[in-house]
Amino acid sequence: MTADLFQPYALNASITLNNKILMAPLTRCQADDDLVPTQAMADYYARRADAGLIISEAVIIRPDGQGYPNTPGLFTPEQIQGWQRVTSAVHAKGGKIFAQLWHTGRVAHSHFFGGQTVAPSAVKIEGTVPRQRELAYETPKALTTDEIAQLVADYSQAAANAIDAGFDGVEIHGANAYLIDQFLHHDSNRRDDEFGGTPENMARFPLAVVDAIVNRIGNERTALRVSPGAYVNMQGDSRDRAVFDYFLNQLESRQLAYLHVGIFDDALTFEYLGGRVSDYVRGHYSQTLVGVGSYSAETGAQAIADGRFDLLAIGRPFIANPDYVVRVRDRQPLVTYSDEMLAELV
Template sequence: MRHENLFTPVDLGAGLILNNRLIMAPLTRCMADENLVPTETMAAYYGRRADIGLIISEATNISPSAQGYPKSPGLYNDAQVKAWKNITQRVHQNGGKIFVQLWHTGRVSHSFFQNGEKPLAPSAIGIEGHVPRMRELEYGEPKAMTEADITQVINDFAIAAANAKKAGFDGVEIHGANGYLIDQFLHFSSNQRTDEFGGTAKNMSRLLFSVIDAVKKEIEHVGVRLSPAAYFNMEHDVRDVGVFDYVLSKLNSLELTYVHTGIFEDSHIDYLNGSVTQYIRQSYHGTVIANGGYTAKSGAQTILKGDADLIAIGRPLIANPDYVEKVKTEQVLTEYTEDMLTELI
């Protein structure tokens, strides 16, 4: 078998043992029902992929105001908890593990999802473009969050984490990446606040650390996904790297299950002196999940070099539900194409 180092079990502590080092990256599929309740089709989709070391679910709304995409599932009411329980049971029956990725989209939303109100953001700075799959909905100017709004969001993360436990998830991934709410606080182009949530690395990361604190009280295993490179719905600012230096060094003192790279292609970035994963590895001393354009081969090499402990795979897993088996038996993979997004295979 090639790439053998991908197929050794990993002990992530507190009884969480993964069968291999491959992780299913979170993948939004917009196929919950009209009430944002996961479906039986989703249970079959995740169940088919349970031979991967750990599934990280598609991004999941912590509250109604977190929503920015049609039919993205939630985890804030009993019907959603029950439906997710069906999914976690399916994955467990098939020998796998599953975390839920908890999400607030912030300014990457539209008043359409907010009962006509403006979406929430650190500052009233909008983005260009339109809601995916809903071309008629152009993004507009968001509302700068009040301290009460921020407290509410932290509470909503805690409630969703408690629901994750009820639903049988093995842990939670906090979505701090890809230009969504927490990431909006971590970058200067989207966070121009002058209160205790803006202006300095400590202030800009206050929401992230408050959310980690609140979520940790509810569930044992907590991972965090971060995007130190502003690459999606975000503009780069030279000062951002100082924020992430601070965040990563402070994460060392918390008992997290992992830190996970959020980027589409994990290639060299000059101002980070390496790939995003290498940059994270330099400052963060716990378990690191690499992601962004990896193959089994490049993933195995990355682990061998010591740049990461685990490798998350996204698009190839959409195209190949049997990805693990295919890699193990050296079969050719089906190429991912965007038209595969219309169906959950």
């Protein structure tokens, strides 16, 4: 049943994957105190190079994007050099790897960078920072139009830095209630200027980021993750449906490397989307779609066979099984993931 997962897949004329199993982005908080990737991280990714494509853990594009301890950056020469060790190790094993570009927006915390958090609107989220529970979330500053333009430039520069670091491409993190996603949902975007209020306005900044990166490194090396369903650090709003109807239609013409559904469990359904997020996106986007969210190899292969998406991203099982692809291919038992595994890179 899983045999089709091991067939090559051409993302475009420039990039062909060895198989249809992707390693999903998995935040590990293992960079050093300067947010530089370590040799242990290079070894960790190299052990998983059998994946058709590795999507790196989310990588901060600039200091005020940091919302968790020791998450790696891609904005200093030292960080770029650290990632060069990672990409070289993956390529030496015959793998491919994209960098997931990240700004956490209102999920950031001044503790990490000493400045003010920023977001579409001055609307805070409740709760505390994971792994540093003594830090309560702060009310962000609403971005000015000039600051939004600077962010677009910073995303573009981060994409160029990723190519300099040896990545095969980038996945823009536009999902899971982080900065780009915050512009696309009414709960977090309460602006009344050209970046809020209507689907066209709310999608303006995300599309500007996509276009700037495409212009910088090429559409064939640019991908995007999206979360039409609000389910973490965000309240859903039926008006969000119109925003994503418009946004996905606009993305269709960009000829991206792929679009990646952002959901932790694709069994979740959303009334305003008419069901599962992946099915909603598939209904509005005809090009390469990556499914994710608590799938096994078997259920993921069936979803691909049913036409629900084209490629399967696997998350936590890759933490527990560095040789996940080989184990599935050879029908070997999998090691069960447990949270204790997050303490070290194996």
